[in-house]
Amino acid sequence: MTYDIQPAGSHFIDGAYVEDTAGTPIPVICPYSEKQIATVHAATPAIIEQALTSARRAQKDWAARTGTERGRVLRRAADLMRERNHALSVLETHDTGKPLQETLVADATSGADALEYFGGLAGALTGEHIQLGEDFVYTRREPLGVCVGIGAWNYPTQIAAWKGAPALACGNAMIFKPSETTPLCALKVAEILHEAGAPAGIYNVVQGMREVGQALITDPRVDKVSLTGSVPTGRKVYAAAAEGIRHITMELGGKSPLVIFDDANLEDAVSGAILGNFYSSGQVCSNGTRVFVQRGIKQAFLDRLTERLKDVKMGDPQDESVNFGPMVSQRQMEIVQGFIAKGLEEGARLVAGGARKGDRGYFLQPTVFADVTDDMTIAQNEIFGPVLSVLDFDDEDEVLARANATDFGLAAGVFTQDLTRAHRMVAGFEAGTCYINTYNLAPVEAPFGGSKLSGVGRENSKAAIEHYSQMKSVYVAMGAVEAPF
Numbered sequence: 001m002t003y004d005i006q007p008a009g010s011h012f013i014d015g016a017y018v019e020d021t022a023g024t025p026i027p028v029i030c031p032y033s034e035k036q037i038a039t040v041h042a043a044t045p046a047i048i049e050q051a052l053t054s055a056r057r058a059q060k061d062w063a064a065r066t067g068t069e070r071g072r073v074l075r076r077a078a079d080l081m082r083e084r085n086h087a088l089s090v091l092e093t094h095d096t097g098k099p100l101q102e103t104l105v106a107d108a109t110s111g112a113d114a115l116e117y118f119g120g121l122a123g124a125l126t127g128e129h130i131q132l133g134e135d136f137v138y139t140r141r142e143p144l145g146v147c148v149g150i151g152a153w154n155y156p157t158q159i160a161a162w163k164g165a166p167a168l169a170c171g172n173a174m175i176f177k178p179s180e181t182t183p184l185c186a187l188k189v190a191e192i193l194h195e196a197g198a199p200a201g202i203y204n205v206v207q208g209m210r211e212v213g214q215a216l217i218t219d220p221r222v223d224k225v226s227l228t229g230s231v232p233t234g235r236k237v238y239a240a241a242a243e244g245i246r247h248i249t250m251e252l253g254g255k256s257p258l259v260i261f262d263d264a265n266l267e268d269a270v271s272g273a274i275l276g277n278f279y280s281s282g283q284v285c286s287n288g289t290r291v292f293v294q295r296g297i298k299q300a301f302l303d304r305l306t307e308r309l310k311d312v313k314m315g316d317p318q319d320e321s322v323n324f325g326p327m328v329s330q331r332q333m334e335i336v337q338g339f340i341a342k343g344l345e346e347g348a349r350l351v352a353g354g355a356r357k358g359d360r361g362y363f364l365q366p367t368v369f370a371d372v373t374d375d376m377t378i379a380q381n382e383i384f385g386p387v388l389s390v391l392d393f394d395d396e397d398e399v400l401a402r403a404n405a406t407d408f409g410l411a412a413g414v415f416t417q418d419l420t421r422a423h424r425m426v427a428g429f430e431a432g433t434c435y436i437n438t439y440n441l442a443p444v445e446a447p448f449g450g451s452k453l454s455g456v457g458r459e460n461s462k463a464a465i466e467h468y469s470q471m472k473s474v475y476v477a478m479g480a481v482e483a484p485f
Contacts, residue, residue, distance in 0.1 A: 001084060003091045003188065010040035010183075010207050011047055012190040014054035015200025020044045026180050026207060031097030031326040032317055032361045040183045042208035045215070052221050054201030055146045055173035062202050063143045063171035067122040074119030074165060077196035081112040081161075081189075088188060090318065092157055095182045097326040097362065098280055099317040110444070111161030111189065114460070117444045118165035125170065125465060134478040141469050143171030144247055145223035148216045150237065151186060152228040153179035153328050154283040160186040162444075163226045164193070164203055166464040172224070175204045175216060181329055183207050217241055224248070224468065228285075230382075231408075231453050238456075249457030249467045251285065251449055253382040254410030257403035258288030258439060259393075259425060262296035264415035265437070269297075270304050272415055272439040273388060278312075278366045279440060281325050282386035283332070286411035288439055290372075290379055292393045292403060302370060302390065306352050314363050326362040327385060333362040336385030343369050343378040348389070374402055382408070396421060404430045409452035413439045432458070 005028075009017030023041035030037045043051070062070065081088065088108035093100045098107075127139035149163035160176055167174045178186040190205045206212060217225045217240050224247040227237045234252040241248045258276050260269045276288035293301050317325040327333040333356070340354050353365030364386055372379050372389040379389050393399040403412060413435035414425040426434040432450040435441070442448050442460070449458040457467045 001087050003087050005091065005094055005184070006038040007040065007184060007187050011043060011051070012187050012205040013047070013051050013201070014204070015194045017187070018047065018050065020047050023047065023208070026183060026209075028095070028183060029329065030094055031328055034330070034360065034362070037094060038184065040207045042180075043206040043212045047206060048212065048215050051175050051204040051206050052146065052219060055175050055204055056221055058199045058201030059143070059146055059171070059173035062168070062173065062199055065171075067125050067169070070169060070171065071119040071122030073193070073197040074115045074122065074168060077193045077198070078112040078115035078119060080192045080196055081108055081115065084192070085109060085112075088157060088185065091188065092185050093317050095156060095184045096153065096328055097317055099322045099325045101320050101323055102280065102325070104320075107155060107157045110158045110442070113444045114158075114161045114165040118169040118464075121462065121465070122169040125469070127471070135476060136478075137473055137475050140472040140474065141170075142472055143469055145172060146221055147172045147174050147224040147226060147468065148222050149174055149176040150213050150217075150225070150227045150229065151176060151178045152285075153181035154280055154285070156182040156185040157189060159228050160189040160205075162459050164189065166468045167224075168193075168198065168202065170465060170469040172468055173202050173204075175206060177206055177208060177213055177216060180207065180209050213237070214240060217246070218243065220244060222246060226467075227251070234455070247467065249449070249459065250455045251459055252410070252453065252455045253285055253384070253408065254287070254450060254454050255290060255380065255382050255406050255408045256286060256288045256411040256413070256431065257290045257292055257429070258413045259292045259399050259403060259415070260294065260297065260301060261414070261416040261418070261421070262294045263417045264297065265417065266297065266300055266304055268437060269301065269415040270308055272413060272435075272437075273305060274308065276413065276439040277388040278324065278386050281327055281364070282336075283328060283384055284440060286433060286440060286442075288411065288413050289383060289387065290389055290391060290403070292391050292399050295392050295394060298390070298392060302351055302368070305368060309352050309366050309368075312366055314357055324366065327364060328362070330362055332385065333364060336364055336383055336387060339378055339381070339383045339385070339387060340367055343372070343376065343387070343389075346376045346378075348372045348376060348378060351390075353386070374405065380406070396425070400425060400428045404428070407453045408450070410450035410454035411435070411440075
């Protein structure tokens, strides 16, 4: 099957596509052709009201189902998503510019994994019995109510499922607002869930910019907000949600360290650096963009990395032989170009790349800087593009202190053959997600999230259940009730 790039409606609400052309038009620009391929409209107040009203109504009936019944719907949706992986991947490639070679294995497939995992977990969400002599306490795990998810533009299908799957497994309703840069794919997640048996209104998608998100997260009918985005956006969302004391999880940005010791397997370390800097054209929040390389292996690392970059193939991302796509937008390309210029200005040594490629598409060459120091802009700020900074170090204590000298704390990684040292390093990293001799893997079975400015709470795994449900304690007395008077 194939999907039309232009959706049947801008929004998916109460089990159907909905349109309101009174909303601000949002052009969908293909990052490869630079042409407009679709148009959606931002949600009007009427659309937002429709989404909230239907979500509130649907949530009560959905929560009344058994966990096994809810899980059955999620697992059926996972099967449909896998059956339609190719069509979903083609749409994602149009939306984001990521190569089809990548989207076929990393986007809808990971969304399906989340639906399957939480579908399997839904029936196991139970409370506990606590005996207190003859009296006892039992606990009930209950849904929060209506959840709002705010997505980022780098993994639109995956994020829509990562937030929706645990929310629905726990008995909540979800209203998801994709990034206005990539508005197409979340609509298909909603459509598939409805087809799989999710009741109308239980997973709604509304489009829009900041104003729409603000209206959703401040509405008193909303019980939970989950954001994937930048730190500045996170600060605003956190403050807005705090006014209503809403539950919140936030997966924000990072400037993660990747530490490579002299004894590391060179080929693996280079592969890890490529995955941690150039996958998705560098547009990954957990990227290990500060690559600390011990001096003894530095030149060999740079030589092999430069050699491997000769295998980069840019071009039409719908061509499965292409392995490196454009930036998601002209604006993002210009932001990254500004960081590259700043790196040159501040004295970093350009080893590879550094320029735009071709005259069509928002392509930037994979860029490598060496002789980067901790105080340089490119070593301190999140770039969110294909820019790798190599920093030298001498010993373990030094590099651990420097790795942690950042306000971010999303991820960190180490390559070494000394596993004792590897475990010391990850114990010392101030980061929520750490890697030993690999980088940037995010299976649904493992918690994912950050510390410090990189976020609050966790996505995926059983840990996500704690962020989409609440515990109620019930004390049961089996005897007479005594009182002092």
